[in-house]
Amino acid sequence: MSDVHDQAYGLRSLYRDPLFDRTLAELRAQGGYAAVAADKAEEFIGMLTGKNPAGGRHRFRFTRNGEYRIRNCRKVDIGCGYRIVCIQKDQQLVLLYIGTHDDCFRWIERRRTAEYDLESVPKGAWVDVGGARPVEPASRKKVHEEERFADEYEDSLMDQLDDAVLRKIFPGLVEHR
Numbered sequence: 001m002s003d004v005h006d007q008a009y010g011l012r013s014l015y016r017d018p019l020f021d022r023t024l025a026e027l028r029a030q031g032g033y034a035a036v037a038a039d040k041a042e043e044f045i046g047m048l049t050g051k052n053p054a055g056g057r058h059r060f061r062f063t064r065n066g067e068y069r070i071r072n073c074r075k076v077d078i079g080c081g082y083r084i085v086c087i088q089k090d091q092q093l094v095l096l097y098i099g100t101h102d103d104c105f106r107w108i109e110r111r112r113t114a115e116y117d118l119e120s121v122p123k124g125a126w127v128d129v130g131g132a133r134p135v136e137p138a139s140r141k142k143v144h145e146e147e148r149f150a151d152e153y154e155d156s157l158m159d160q161l162d163d164a165v166l167r168k169i170f171p172g173l174v175e176h177r
Contacts, residue, residue, distance in 0.1 A: 012091040013126035014048055020084075020095040027082075027098060037082035041098055044078055048093070048129050069112045075104060087116045092126070094118065 028038040044060045063075040063083070076084040083104040085097040094116060097107050 011048065011088075011093050011129040013093070014045070014129050015092070015094045015121050015126050016045075017094060017096050020097055023098050033080045034082075037078055037080050037098070040078040040080070040082070041084055044076060044084065045095070049127055050129070069108050071113075071115050073108065087118075089118060092118060093129070094121070 024038050024041055027034040027041075029035075040060075047060070061077050063077055070087070072087045072089045074086050074088050076086065078084060078098075081101050082099065083101055084095060085104050085108060087094040087096060096116070097104060099107065
C-alpha cells in the first residue's frame, strides 16, 4: 500500500457524489465506529482539499490492489474496517460511496463494469484540491517500513497455521481425507 499523497499527488479537483454524502450522513447517525469512520472520511477530504493538509497523512491509504470491477475505481482504507469508494481519472477524484469493507464490496459488485460519466458533473460542483503535495522522503520511508513489518508479521502468522488449526477454526469447511 502506498500513502495517499503518492497516489493522489497531482489531483486538481474533487467531487462528492450525492450518494457519498448520503451514506456519510447515515454512518454519522449510526454512532460508534461508524461515526468515527465518518469523521475520518471528513479528515481525508480535508487533507486533500488543503483544509487539513498535515492531518492523517499516514492514516489513509488506497487499498493494495485497487478495484478492477469498475473502471478507474479506487478504494481508500480509512480504518475501523471502513472504506471510501472513488473514481480517479486523470487529475479528478470522485467520492462515490462510504461503508464497511463488506458493504463496499457489495456496492461495487452490484455496479460491476459500470463507468462514471465525469462529464455529467456540473463544472461548479468540483472542489479544487489544494493540499495534495508529495510526502517528504523520510516520511515515505517510514510508511514503507511499517508496511514491510506488517507484511512480515502477517507472513509469520500464516507460517504458524497448519491443517489442525484450520480444522479447529473452520470445522465443516475442511474436508477430512
